[in-house]
Amino acid sequence: MLAPACGAALAAAGTAPAHSVPQPTPQRLSWEAKDSATDARFRGLAAVSRSTAWVAGTKGTVLLTRDGGRGWRDISPPGAGALEFRDVAAFDARHAVVLAIGEGEASRILRTDDGGATWTETFRNADPKAFYDCVTFFDRRNGIALGDPVDGRFRVLATGDGGRSWRVLPSGGMPEALPGEAAFAASGQCVVSSGPRDAWIATGGGAASRVLHSADRGRTWTATRAPLPADDPARGVFALAFRDRDHGLAVGGDYRAGQPSERAAAVSADGGATWSTAVRPPAAYRSGVAWLPHSRTTALAVGPTGSEVTTDGGRTWNGFGTGSYDTVDCAPGGGCWAAGEKGRIARLAVRSGR
Template sequence: MRLLGVGMCVAALAVTLSAAPAQADTGGPGDAPRDPRGTGWALKATGKDAVRFRGLAAVSRSAAWVAGSKGTVLRTSDGGRSWRDVSPPAAVAEGLELRDIEAFDERRAVALSIGEGDASRVLRTEDGGATWTESFRNTDPRAFYDCLTFFDARHGLALSDPVDGRFRLLATDDGGRSWQVLPAAGMPQALPGEAGFAASGQCLVAAGPRDVLIATGGGAVSRVLRSADRGRTWSAVPSPVPAGDPAKGVFALAFRDRATGLAVGGDYRADQTSPRAAALTSDGGRTWRASTTPPPAYRSGAAWFPRSRGAALAVGPTGSDVTLDGGRTWRALDAGSYDTVDCAPDGGCWASGEKGRVGRLERR
């Protein structure tokens, strides 16, 4: 949207915090801890205090990629003790805003830069960032790409704000080496002022091998658009997260599986409150209900704990929150400023944001 121009596994935390009072039905073995006390983000110095990292891809407890302003991309393979600057030279030279990065492993990643016209680009590396290839450059001045997602190592999509009244999508079936604009016929009409937010790389998310969802804001109501055929046809439903202003709506989605998902957002302006900043779904995004106890302020990113039925994280400029009951209630976890969050299959959770901040969730 144009307005936004050391590790831990869940089981280990469960053992550490098992003495805490049980207040949530978190299921059985391997689920999330019943209480978040004693955990928080451990900062991992990047040396990039002038960069804001809104793009993040967690590969494992040891490995992660971050992408941000000034064309910057960093990669760690030692849990954040050191970072390798693998920024694409052309992106640095042009000062591109890299707002999303999706990594398949420590060597392969796809990054998205945002902006009007040819500022929106897709870059790809197969050698850990030693070299990058530009695989897409937008030539339509009406398009503005916000985020991207992958279903698997071959199939992915990238989302633009509406063009001619409908959201525009790019598709790849070769791991990001080439991209094609999808036909708009299956996309519902956008609401006046409706767009996606390029805040955390989570306004477009895959939920399984074919399902994909879009988070919107800026219109009269916030909506979630859902496709079960990799973006060919769509349906749109309202979200209880307030909208009605260009700064308000759903900023991020996170899905545990095809059915179970979270939406977070609010009003990103620091002087405005966000009293209903989260919602949840249990039917694949067909219907949404408001969180009973939402985060206390605007949140721009969300992620589920791996192998957990009920635990997830939400982050934003004023702090981080945790839910242990699938998004119905949220509790404060950390007061640090972060824009996005991602958890790897092995349980390593990372967050990143302004002033070069990167954190890994650890026991304190």
């Protein structure tokens, strides 16, 4: 029988006796599809719990479920049909922030405090050279949003009031960007955080794929090379996930269909200061990655050609599905979700029994 798997159960499976909790082997895992009643492409995803999740995508679409995906409420901001939402950060079932990408004024941030009944625009980009990609929060008040390089350095916005207002941080603490380097707005995971102060940026498009790390909420950054495909606008690190301030995963590759991505994943145990290529990486380009909550070893990766699971901290990855998904997220208390093209939304399920 297939039962929806909470993250805590899968996490426990990594260390508990085999007879107590189903093991998170590829044969036991599957994505349980949910009907979104839309054809929007969802690259923004926020898993609040096993029952509650937010998605954000094309045509200004924002959906919310509170019943495990059986029903989705269309809570799209009025008049947002021309916006391209690529990220959503949710604090609970009522409070969330969505980010729209694009050049100039197309890059915007909106916030809701009533589950999407009303929205307030809290940031609109006025710099024609800026293009924002993704957003992350350290807690309910403090967060940052990442923009592509302006005048040779990545641009970072910061908020200290839960996304109600934003300010551009000084660029003096940001290393110079490589020629052609940018972030990929592919899954809402090009900037991620762990704990109260640490954040990481995933980059590509330049001569090297890089990961930038900040230990002071985005004021200063250090950069290191990651061993993922590079030296092409379509290659790089597309998504990051850190389970604490030391242990991180990076996934990416070459997003063009049919192009090889032999080194599509890497792992770090020192806060992103160094990275090692996965011994057995995902089969192809992957755009999203997430640790299962409370697990030291288990994580999921997704992309347009399938999904993988690792149970050894990212050293080896094993496929468990061929469906197309752009992003994946696991709620702190349990429940993993994926979303992607043509309205695809799914919740992770684990097969019980032998």
